[in-house]
Amino acid sequence: MFQRIRSAALRGIEAIPVEIEVDSTSGLPGFSLVGLPDNAVREARERVISAMRSCGFYGCSTRMTVNMSPADLRKEGAAFDLGLAIGMLAATEQIRIANLENFLFLGELSLDAKLRPVHGILAVAANLARYAPQTTLVVPYENREEAVCVETLKVIAPKTLEECLNGLQEPERVYCSGHECHLASATQNKTADFSQVYGMAAVKRALEISAAGAHNFLLVGSPGAGKTLCARCLPGILPAMRRNESLESTIIHSCAGMFDSCSGLMKSRPFRSPHHTATVASLVGGMKLRPGEASLAHNGVLFLDELPEFQRAALECLRQPLEEGVVRLNRALGNISFPASFVLGAAMNPCPCGYAMDNRRDCRCAPETIKRYRSKVSGPLLDRIDLQVSVPSVPIDESRAGEAGESSAEIQKRVEAACEIQENRLKDRKNFRNGHLDGKTLKDILLWDREAENFALKAAEKWRMSHRGYDRMLKVARTIADLRQSDKVERPDLAEAIQYRALEATWMN
Numbered sequence: 457m458f459q460r461i462r463s464a465a466l467r468g469i470e471a472i473p474v475e476i477e478v479d480s481t482s483g484l485p486g487f488s489l490v491g492l493p494d495n496a497v498r499e500a501r502e503r504v505i506s507a508m509r510s511c512g513f514y515g516c517s518t519r520m521t522v523n524m525s526p527a528d529l530r531k532e533g534a535a536f537d538l539g540l541a542i543g544m545l546a547a548t549e550q551i552r553i554a555n556l557e558n559f560l561f562l563g564e565l566s567l568d569a570k571l572r573p574v575h576g577i578l579a580v581a582a583n584l585a586r587y588a589p590q591t592t593l594v595v596p597y598e599n600r601e602e603a604v605c606v607e608t609l610k611v612i613a614p615k616t617l618e619e620c621l622n623g624l625q626e627p628e629r630v631y632c633s634g635h636e637c638h639l640a641s642a643t644q645n646k647t648a649d650f651s652q653v654y655g656m657a658a659v660k661r662a663l664e665i666s667a668a669g670a671h672n673f674l675l676v677g678s679p680g681a682g683k684t685l686c687a688r689c690l691p692g693i694l695p696a697m698r699r700n701e702s703l704e705s706t707i708i709h710s711c712a713g714m715f716d717s718c719s720g721l722m723k724s725r726p727f728r729s730p731h732h733t734a735t736v737a738s739l740v741g742g743m744k745l746r747p748g749e750a751s752l753a754h755n756g757v758l759f760l761d762e763l764p765e766f767q768r769a770a771l772e773c774l775r776q777p778l779e780e781g782v783v784r785l786n787r788a789l790g791n792i793s794f795p796a797s798f799v800l801g802a803a804m805n806p807c808p809c810g811y812a813m814d815n816r817r818d819c820r821c822a823p824e825t826i827k828r829y830r831s832k833v834s835g836p837l838l839d840r841i842d843l844q845v846s847v848p849s850v851p852i853d854e855s856r857a858g859e860a861g862e863s864s865a866e867i868q869k870r871v872e873a874a875c876e877i878q879e880n881r882l883k884d885r886k887n888f889r890n891g892h893l894d895g896k897t898l899k900d901i902l903l904w905d906r907e908a909e910n911f912a913l914k915a916a917e918k919w920r921m922s923h924r925g926y927d928r929m930l931k932v933a934r935t936i937a938d939l940r941q942s943d944k945v946e947r948p949d950l951a952e953a954i955q956y957r958a959l960e961a962t963w964m965n
C-alpha cells in the first residue's frame with residue numbers, strides 16, 4: 457500500500473517541509489529511492505532495514521519505491537531515517553497508527569534501532585509552531601530540549617524505534633513538557649569583568665559605545681597592553697537579547713549542531729573569536745551548508761584577534777555581511793543565505809614587532825615593513841570600522857596605582873538605557889540599533905543644529921572621510937548622545953566620534 461510521511465530538511469537555517477512517500481507492491485523484493493538524495497540518504501536504506509529487523513520486523517520483502525519531495529531540494533544527512541522506517545513499516549502494514557499525518561518525524565537510526573540526534577531541530581520546531589501548530593514533532597531523545605524550547609509545540613522524544621512506535625499509539629501519554637529544559641538556564645556565562653581592568657579609560661569608553669550602538673571597533677596597541685583582555689570583557693556589558701533575537705541566534709546554533717541543551721534558548725549575546733587560521737568557509741559558512749562564524753556571531757560580536765594575520769580573502773568576504781547583515785552563498789543547487797548581523801571587533805599590533813606606537817620601547821621595523829603590515833587590513837575594511845582606538849601601553853606601577861575601574865554590571869546599565877532609547881525611537885524596526893541604520897533614517901534622528909552640521913562637514917573634509925565613513929561617524933555620534941540621554945546630537949558628540957576615525961586618516965593617507 458501507499459504511505460506518506462512528513463519530515464523536514466534545512467535550507468540555510470530555514471526548515472523546508474519534505475514528504476517521504478513509500479509505495480509497497482507485490483513483486484520481486486527490491487528498493488528504489490528517488491528524489492535527489494545524496495549518499496547519506498542512500499545509506500539510510502541499509503540502516504533503516506537493519507533497525508527494522510532488530511525490532512523484530514521484516515525488512516524488505518516486497519517491491520518498495522520511496523520518493524522524497526520536493527525533488528529539487530537537496531536532502532542530506534541522516535535525519536530522514538526515522539520517517540523512512542515509519543513509512544516502510546506502515547506501507548507494508550506491519551504497524552497501524554491512527555492519524556499518521558499529524559506527526560512530523562526527524563532522527564537518525566543506528567543499526568540496533570537506537571535514535572541519534574540530528575541538527576537544526578529548533579529551526580523545524582519554530583517553523584511548525586508558526587505554520588502547522590497542530591503537528592506533533594517526533595525527535596530523538598537527545599534533541600528534546602531543543603524541540604521543547606518552542607513551548608506551544610507537542611513533542612515526542614523516544615530513545616529507540618520501538619519506544620517511538622509505542623508512543624505513537626498513545627501520544628498524549630508521552631508528550632514532553634518544557635520544564636526540565638530551563639532548569640539550568642540560571643547559570644550565566646563567566647566572562648572577564650571590567651573591574652579587573654586597571655586604567656584604560658579610553659578603551660573602555662569605546663567598547664561601551666560599541667555595545668550601546670552596535671558599532672564595529674579595532675584596538676591597536678603593543679603586545680600585552682591589554683587589548684584582548686578588554687575585548688573579552690565586552691560580553692559582560694552587551695545589552696540583553698530581545699526574545700526574537702534569542703530565538704534567531706539559537707536556531708543558527710542548532711543548525712550548526714551547537715545547541716547547548718543546558719541553557720535552552722540563548723540568554724546572552726554570542727561572542728565568537730575564531731583563530732586567525734580560519735578559512736573563508738569557516739568564517740562565512742558553506743561547509744556542508746552549515747553557518748559559519750559570522751552567522752554564529754549574529755546578534756553578538758565577531759572578534760578577530762591579530763587581524764593582519766587573517767587571510768586577506770577571509771577578511772574581504774566579511775565586507776558583504778558587514779553591509780547587509782546577511783551572508784549569501786551561491787551553490788550548485790541554488791542560493792542560500794544565513795543571517796549575519798554582528799559587531800566586528802578586532803585587535804592588532806601597530807607593526808610586526810609590535811612597538812611602533814610605544815613610548816617605552818623602540819620599534820625595530822623598517823617603514824616599508826610597517827606599511828606592508830598595515831596594508832593587510834584593506835581601506836574598505838577599515839572604512840567599516842567605526843571605533844579605531846589606540847591602546848597605550850602604561851607602566852605597571854602607574855596603572856596599578858590607580859583605582860580598579862567600574863564593574864561590567866554598572867557599565868551595562870548605561871548601555872541598556874541607551875539601547876532602550878534606540879528601541880523606543882524606532883519601535884517598528886527589527887534592527888533598531890544605531891550601527892544598523894540606513895542613511896535616510898539616520899538623517900531624521902540626528903536632530904542637530906546648523907552649527908553642529910557645519911562642524912561635522914568641515915571635519916569630514918579635513919580628514920578626507922568617505923561617504924560611508926562620514927555616515928558611520930554620525931551613527932557613532934548618535935550613540936554617544938544616546939548614552940548621555942540627549943535627543944540632540946551636539947558638537948562634543950561629533951568631536952568624540954570623529955577622533956575614533958583617526959587611525960584611518962593617518963594610515964591610509
Ligand SMILES: [Zn+2]
Pocket residue numbers: 807808809810811812819820821
Ligand atoms: Zn615595529
